[in-house]
Amino acid sequence: MTEPTAEPTALPDRLSSDPASPFYNEELLSRGIGIRFKGVEKTNVEEYCVSEGWVRVSVGKAKDRAGNPMTVKLKGAVEPYLREPSAEG
Template sequence: MNDTPPDRLSNDPRSPHYDEAAMARGVGIRFKGEERNNVEEYCVSEGWIRVAVGKALDRRGNPMTMKLQGEVEPYFRDAAG
């Protein structure tokens, strides 16, 4: 299996960027050098993450998200050792 996480990944199964194998393996995100646990989606090449904003939901019941720009470093948690 590849030891590099995908360039773009979402935790929403309806998204075209959802990858079941990567999600099962566990992907961790460092954003601007700080560990983040509330990331909904990320893109390394474009340099952004989407994070949930509190407990607010949109009209379809999905969490409200905010896009943050900066350096994104994904890694597989099982390889973090």
């Protein structure tokens, strides 16, 4: 067991903001993740996958029958980044 030294700055290939998803990471989401999709900043991204080139964005205030936000999958270049640099010390 080694301590992750480079991991906090490395973003995962896939990340979701849904706690029920296996790709959910509360620690990383609390640090603030920004998404550029096709070069444009997106603020309504629910999930992304860099290797497959898609984002899932919420569609207005609509909800599905389980009460989750309705989403649509868009394909294109995805660039995740940390919004705030980690302040150590």
